[in-house]
Each structure stands twice: as C-alpha cells, then as structure tokens.
Amino acid sequence: MANALDCAAAAGWERACLIALFTDFGLDGPYTGQVKAVLADMAPGVPVVDLFADAPAGDPKASAYLLATYAAWFPKRTVFLCVVDPGVGGPRPALFLEADGRWFVGPGNGLFELVQRRARETRCFEIDWRPERLSASFHGRDLFAPFAAMLARGDTPPGRSCEDPSRRADWPDELSEIAYIDHYGNAMTGLRAAALPADARLSVAGRVLERATTFSDRPRGAAFWYENSNGLAEIAVNQGRADRDLGLSIGAPVEIAA
Amino acid sequence: MANALDCAAAAGWERACLIALFTDFGLDGPYTGQVKAVLADMAPGVPVVDLFADAPAGDPKASAYLLATYAAWFPKRTVFLCVVDPGVGGPRPALFLEADGRWFVGPGNGLFELVQRRARETRCFEIDWRPERLSASFHGRDLFAPFAAMLARGDTPPGRSCEDPSRRADWPDELSEIAYIDHYGNAMTGLRAAALPADARLSVAGRVLERATTFSDRPRGAAFWYENSNGLAEIAVNQGRADRDLGLSIGAPVEIAA
Amino acid sequence: MANALDCAAAAGWERACLIALFTDFGLDGPYTGQVKAVLADMAPGVPVVDLFADAPAGDPKASAYLLATYAAWFPKRTVFLCVVDPGVGGPRPALFLEADGRWFVGPGNGLFELVQRRARETRCFEIDWRPERLSASFHGRDLFAPFAAMLARGDTPPGRSCEDPSRRADWPDELSEIAYIDHYGNAMTGLRAAALPADARLSVAGRVLERATTFSDRPRGAAFWYENSNGLAEIAVNQGRADRDLGLSIGAPVEIAA
Numbered sequence: 001m002a003n004a005l006d007c008a009a010a011a012g013w014e015r016a017c018l019i020a021l022f023t024d025f026g027l028d029g030p031y032t033g034q035v036k037a038v039l040a041d042m043a044p045g046v047p048v049v050d051l052f053a054d055a056p057a058g059d060p061k062a063s064a065y066l067l068a069t070y071a072a073w074f075p076k077r078t079v080f081l082c083v084v085d086p087g088v089g090g091p092r093p094a095l096f097l098e099a100d101g102r103w104f105v106g107p108g109n110g111l112f113e114l115v116q117r118r119a120r121e122t123r124c125f126e127i128d129w130r131p132e133r134l135s136a137s138f139h140g141r142d143l144f145a146p147f148a149a150m151l152a153r154g155d156t157p158p159g160r161s162c163e164d165p166s167r168r169a170d171w172p173d174e175l176s177e178i179a180y181i182d183h184y185g186n187a188m189t190g191l192r193a194a195a196l197p198a199d200a201r202l203s204v205a206g207r208v209l210e211r212a213t214t215f216s217d218r219p220r221g222a223a224f225w226y227e228n229s230n231g232l233a234e235i236a237v238n239q240g241r242a243d244r245d246l247g248l249s250i251g252a253p254v255e256i257a258a
Numbered sequence: 259m260a261n262a263l264d265c266a267a268a269a270g271w272e273r274a275c276l277i278a279l280f281t282d283f284g285l286d287g288p289y290t291g292q293v294k295a296v297l298a299d300m301a302p303g304v305p306v307v308d309l310f311a312d313a314p315a316g317d318p319k320a321s322a323y324l325l326a327t328y329a330a331w332f333p334k335r336t337v338f339l340c341v342v343d344p345g346v347g348g349p350r351p352a353l354f355l356e357a358d359g360r361w362f363v364g365p366g367n368g369l370f371e372l373v374q375r376r377a378r379e380t381r382c383f384e385i386d387w388r389p390e391r392l393s394a395s396f397h398g399r400d401l402f403a404p405f406a407a408m409l410a411r412g413d414t415p416p417g418r419s420c421e422d423p424s425r426r427a428d429w430p431d432e433l434s435e436i437a438y439i440d441h442y443g444n445a446m447t448g449l450r451a452a453a454l455p456a457d458a459r460l461s462v463a464g465r466v467l468e469r470a471t472t473f474s475d476r477p478r479g480a481a482f483w484y485e486n487s488n489g490l491a492e493i494a495v496n497q498g499r500a501d502r503d504l505g506l507s508i509g510a511p512v513e514i515a516a
Numbered sequence: 517m518a519n520a521l522d523c524a525a526a527a528g529w530e531r532a533c534l535i536a537l538f539t540d541f542g543l544d545g546p547y548t549g550q551v552k553a554v555l556a557d558m559a560p561g562v563p564v565v566d567l568f569a570d571a572p573a574g575d576p577k578a579s580a581y582l583l584a585t586y587a588a589w590f591p592k593r594t595v596f597l598c599v600v601d602p603g604v605g606g607p608r609p610a611l612f613l614e615a616d617g618r619w620f621v622g623p624g625n626g627l628f629e630l631v632q633r634r635a636r637e638t639r640c641f642e643i644d645w646r647p648e649r650l651s652a653s654f655h656g657r658d659l660f661a662p663f664a665a666m667l668a669r670g671d672t673p674p675g676r677s678c679e680d681p682s683r684r685a686d687w688p689d690e691l692s693e694i695a696y697i698d699h700y701g702n703a704m705t706g707l708r709a710a711a712l713p714a715d716a717r718l719s720v721a722g723r724v725l726e727r728a729t730t731f732s733d734r735p736r737g738a739a740f741w742y743e744n745s746n747g748l749a750e751i752a753v754n755q756g757r758a759d760r761d762l763g764l765s766i767g768a769p770v771e772i773a774a
Contacts, residue, residue, distance in 0.1 A: 018553060018556060018557070020553070024442075025441060027543055028285060028310070028312035029440045030328055030488070033309040034309075034328075034331065037307050040276060041275065047553075047556035047560070051550075053543070054544035054545060058497060066546075086474075087474050089473060135487035182542070182547075183540070183545055183573075214652045215602070215604065215653065216602075226652075228653060229651035229657065284699030285543055285569070286543060287570060289698075291536065291565045291567040292565075292567070295563075295565050316700075346731065347729070348733075394729060394742075394745075
C-alpha cells in the first residue's frame, strides 16, 4: 500500500495541460456548470473542455469503450473528470488512475476498465479524501471535481494505492453494440476498426453494411460503415440520419458478417 | 435615492470571481455565444460558467425558484447574468441586485423575487445606463451582458437605488409545481425538501410518491422523490425517466400528501 | 500569386481577440470538445465562443447566410472557425479568407459566399498546409482548428493567394427560405429585414404574416415576423413555438407578399 506521496512521485506530476469532462450530465442544465465553477475556483487557468456531456446515461459499460477510445487522442497530462455513475450514493468506490501519463478521476464501476486494459502502464488509487460537504447524489461536483482540480493544479493527490476493485474481466475487448449516437445521427459502435478485417461487413438491425472510406464516396441515402476519426467503426447514411433511417439506438447489437 | 458610488461602496466591490449565466437561450444557437463574446471582450479573465441555459422558457416564475436555490450554492462575488425575459422590448425595468454578497443582473419581472425574499441583506438598483446600440429583442447581449461585465471587472456600477418595482408578494415561498426537467428526465419541483415533513409524500400526476435517500436504494423502475444536491424535492425513477414514465412537464402541480 | 508573408502583411495581423466557432457539430458529443482542446493547446489564452454549434447540418447554403449575418456583429480580429462540410474527404478545397478585418477558416463549398459578397475588402487564400495526421472525416479538428489557432496566435499563416474556387454566383443576395430554428422555436429566414419594404408581409406555410416591432406588442399565440437582433427577418409566435405552431422547418420557402 502506497501513501499519497507515492502516487505523485510515481507520476512525476506537475500541472495538467487540460481537464476534459466525460459525463452524462448534459450541458444545458445545472450540473456541468457547477462542476466548472468548482474547477474555475480550485484550478484557475487550466483549460476545461467538454469531451462528452452525453455519454450513455447511467451506462458505464458503453461509456467505458468511448472513454478509452477518445482519451487516447488527448495529450499526456490531461486530467479526465469522468462521471457516469448510476450507483452514486451506494457502496461503489471512488478512484483515480494514472494510465500512460493521463489521469482519470471517477467512480469505480467499470468505467475505467478499457482504459486500463489498453494502457501500457497504469496505477490505480482509491480516493479516501472527502469534502466537508458531500451530497448523496452529486459526487461529480462535490468529490470528483475538487479532486480533479487538485490533481490538475499539481497538488500531491491524497490517495491509497489499490487494485481497482471494479475491474470487469468479463467485458469483451471490443463491444459489438451501438455505443453512441452523435449529433448527425451517426451510430458509433464499440468496435475499433483496426480490430476488424479490412473487408468486414457489419450486420445491424437486419441490414448488412459495407465499409466506405469517406461519406462522399457513397450515394445520397446509402448506409455504410467507416472508421471514424478516432478509430471506431461507425454507421452512417450519406446525407441522412442512420439512427432514424436504420432504427438504431444505444445497445443495439452489431455483428461482424463474413 | 443613492448614486452610483453608493452601490459600489456599499458592496465593497472589487472584482467578480465568476460570472454565472442563468438564461433560457440554449447553448447551441447564437445567443449564449454572443453574450460570452461581450463578456470575454469587456471582462477578460473572469471565468464564465453556464448555470442554466434552459431555464423554463419565458417563465420568470418557475425560473425564480430555480435561481434562488442554485445561486445559494455559489460563492460570494459571483455575478449572475439572468435572462428569462418574455417582456423584452416592453416597459419592464432593468435591474441589478446585491444579495448577501452576490450580484444579479437582469429584467425586473419577478425573476429575482425569491432571491430577495430568502436573502438576509439586499440592495436593488435600476439600471439607467443604456448602450449605444440597443436591439429591441436581445437585451441579454446589448444591455445585461455589458452591465454584468462592468460589475464583474470591478467598475463602479452606474445605477439608481430603488425598491424593486417587480416584487411579487403573491408568489408562494415554495412552488408546488414541477419547475424543471433535467437531462435524465428527473423532475425538480420548486419545493425545498427542508420545508417538507421528513416523511412527506408527494402527489403528482395521479401518483403518490415516497421519499428516498438515494437512487440506489430503490428498485429499478420505481418512482420516488428525494432531496436533490441543491436541496429541492425532485422526482425520479430509478434507471428510468420520470418525465416520460410519469407524464410530467414544467408547471404540473405537486401536492404534499399526508 | 502571393506567398505566405503577403497575407500576414496585408492584414497587419497580430493576434486574434476571439475565436468564434460556427459548425454543425453539436456541443454535447466529442467534436466541439476536441476542436477546443486543439485551440487551448495551440492558441492558449485566446477566448473561444460557440457562435453556432447547430448550423444547418450539412447545408453550406443556408449556413452561408447565417454566417455572413452573424459574423458582421463581431469585432475585427475575430477568427471564425467554420465547419459545415458535407464534402469532407472529397476534393473541395480548404480556404481562409480575410474580410474587412475578420478571418474565416473552413471548407470551400460556398460557406463563405455571402461573407465575400457583402464585404468591402476580401482576400482569399488556399490552405496548402497539412497536419502530420489528417483523418478523412474530421478536418475541423485536424486541419481547420490548428490553422485557426496559428492565425489566432498571430503566426504568419501559410497559404496561397487564390480566387475562391467555390464562389456561388447563382445564389441570391437574400435567401427566401427558413435558414434556422432557434431554441424558442423561432424561425430565422435568410432575408435581411433592411432589404424588405417596411410594410412587407411574409407568406410561409400557407400563412401571411405581418411585421411586428417586438414580441410584447402582439397578443398571446399570434404569429408575426420581426427584425431580429442581428437584422434577419424572423418568424415567431408570441409565447408559442413558430416551428411547431406553423409547421416550419429549415428549407421551407418564404415569399414576400404585397
């Protein structure tokens, strides 16, 4: 068991270049704003960006595949404040994790499973720090945001080294489901394109879809899959909405057709 | 009647720590962005957060209960730029208000009623400053944002001390209605949980709901009410959407059942 | 043909006061956040605001009228990062444009047509710089954002002077269509109110609408048009939603009735 000094020393930590929010809070209402108020107050000058504010609500499993994929695009010294937390107020632990030079703060419910599995080097810590006032339902604001701010400003993070008690060895390396519907109605799967045969076809909602390189090489209204800009297999309809046109929603199964 | 110096001196005002936006503008379209452009230009370096961008549209009454509740969470020296303003372009006054060390800028239409009623100490001023160019329909950008920026950067705010002419003594202390539907479909009432008996049941849309402490102590699909992280009584369905599952929308009456 | 130095010298360029995002990316998902991460990294300290995150999706024509109208409100030395780019990955050029002291970065697909047509002075450059890693589908993040950041921080922008190859002389000066539906359900046309007779009536979806000065001078539920705060003719229903009440959507034709 390490003490707090260990984790800071281990990481050679100074100050974050960026805080990225990965939540199911939405942006319009009061949740993200309160989190940002905490960050502005406690880690002034560190830029904050919204990576996902609409991660699959209450669904740490689908979220875990998105997080691992998108976090890999960000530079080292990014702090990810991650809150998809249906068990808030219950017994799930609060964790922070160093993975290949990036930090992750959030609930221990599987959300970090794929980040850990895909990283070369990880260290996991349990957050035993508690704020003076901790609500039962908004640990994002009361616990994780202050903790992320401390990390971001370069403080020695108070934590206790642990094996992540929420590892989910039963989850697959690639998720054969729709994991996210974007603003255009495109449907991201939890499958990395690089893990698929080059000529793979994907079967979803009774349709078999070919791979395309870009949108513009397909006729208007055609459905296809392609490798999106972060490496996931994504289903789209050229100048249409795949979610509506094909009847897709989060959790819909996707099969790899021969 | 005080002059401009009075209000600055009275408040011992220096510089805001934060500007919080409370509007019904939405975030996607051009309104919030233009307001933030004004703030970035006129109060550079003061952090701006979106508290609510989807306050009940055109509904200062429901908004007033949300504003009073959520503003109380923020530190002193926060400037709240508040625009829920169906009467824009009409005769309603433009106000700014000091309440327990926080500043509020916005239309005089009842929006600040509950803030004033719940504060220990308030001072109200009418904004008689006018910008060079004032549109008929976007005082948020043209009048309130520059004024909030002046306050935020520590300028002596030009205003005329007044009794708020838009006080609404007829509004109740607690609003027995749904005041907001959040991103998860949870329905916030305008009732503070602390004002209810510990074992109160809430009756809404033909259902009588028990109180729960957290989401996780209820079975999947169960409807209940609980004290949310800012103290309001909120109606939720564990792993469901209360708005859809119970048929709730803003304005729906809520009764306290024995 | 000018070289890179020409465009910087011509503009007397120093550093942007602001970066404004004009996209169809949405705010919730991963696209805007990744763009902002690039800007925070490459142009630290330059404020970034979301002007439109829901420009008409994949519709450079309707977007062009919104962009020209809204950009005119912003100060000189604003950099507009503009991505409505259905042809991403295809042969359309990448452009940057100086127009009356403002800079525009984005795809050459007509998106800048109205900006150019309405400006007193413009210079157009083709972006021949390419990043180390360019995805096929997200030039907003990989090409346009780094380029906008370089411009914003005052670097000499690498570009090749050109006649914009994507000019659309066939597009009208005023767009007689619904170009945008806002958060309130108001329907903006692509018509500037100043280009219409003072007593013009607008015919849309089988209704003929009179002009009003403000919302508050019309009875509840009445439909009308008015000059919005950026000069466009906009259709609204007092205390209603024009999109729903009148059945309006983007692209619906609008006629000027005698």
